[in-house]
Amino acid sequence: MKFSVLIPVYNSEDSISSLVAEIDNYFKSSCESYEIVMVDDCSTDESWNRIEELSLDHPQIKGLRMDRNRGQQMALYWGLKYCEGEFAVTIDDDLQHNISDLDLLLERAVRGADLVFGIYDAYGSNGLRAKGSELVGIFFKSKYPNLNGNRVSSYRLIHRSVYKSLIQRDATFIYLSAELLEFAKAVDNVKVNRRERKFGQSGYTLKNCIEITLKLIFYYGIPFMKRLRKVNVNETCVDGWCGKLSNQWD
Numbered sequence: 001m002k003f004s005v006l007i008p009v010y011n012s013e014d015s016i017s018s019l020v021a022e023i024d025n026y027f028k029s030s031c032e033s034y035e036i037v038m039v040d041d042c043s044t045d046e047s048w049n050r051i052e053e054l055s056l057d058h059p060q061i062k063g064l065r066m067d068r069n070r071g072q073q074m075a076l077y078w079g080l081k082y083c084e085g086e087f088a089v090t091i092d093d094d095l096q097h098n099i100s101d102l103d104l105l106l107e108r109a110v111r112g113a114d115l116v117f118g119i120y121d122a123y124g125s126n127g128l129r130a131k132g133s134e135l136v137g138i139f140f141k142s143k144y145p146n147l148n149g150n151r152v153s154s155y156r157l158i159h160r161s162v163y164k165s166l167i168q169r170d171a172t173f174i175y176l177s178a179e180l181l182e183f184a185k186a187v188d189n190v191k192v193n194r195r196e197r198k199f200g201q202s203g204y205t206l207k208n209c210i211e212i213t214l215k216l217i218f219y220y221g222i223p224f225m226k227r228l229r230k231v232n233v234n235e236t237c238v239d240g241w242c243g244k245l246s247n248q249w250d
Helices: 016-030 047-057 072-082 099-110 128-143 176-181 206-221 223-228
Strands: 003-009 034-040 061-066 087-090 115-119 155-159 187-191 238-243
Touching (some): 003 016, 003 072, 016 099, 034 047, 047 061, 047 238, 061 072, 087 099, 099 115, 099 155, 099 187, 115 176, 128 176, 128 206, 155 176
Parallel strands (some): 003 034, 034 061, 115 187
Antiparallel strands (some): 087 155, 115 155
């Protein structure tokens, strides 16, 4: 398996069919082997039913449903456990990321990067929301020297050696990029296109970004906190499966 496309889903019943179609078309043209891992973060709309329906027509789809709403980062964190590809690709469910830009990320991986972030020139906001994103960026640049001045984002290409190194933790707060950077040896950035959001709206506000930054400092910036975090590899936060997965899968 060459690629695992990992998608956190929350109240996205209107967009996920189009997203799956885009991904299918991209990989059919590239002739690369792939799977799609969709993690429903306990949506309140018909997202999970849509994932189940899609899995019947698309054998490459694995569907997971979290036991309760745990947030995008935790959904991604657990979803990686079920990925099998040489590379895992994380993209959002709102169609703002363009799967065709994966070509650009893969170029950097071929050059030796084991963790590549696709970044925008601008994130659609020059106000308080942008200032909040800067706070998160400042933390990462100060905490992780292996970033080498690069930025983090939710569009990632992760080599198997990095994402399979993750230890499943029973923690109250997870930030995936922070977890991955502990194991990445070569990090890179590539500019990607930002498409207009067709459905829903961003859940990230200035207040939200400040809260995330404070949690990042507490959970990842204080050395002894890492030792206090519990490790739990036997429990699961998933209570729904479909496609190539079943509740017996491990």
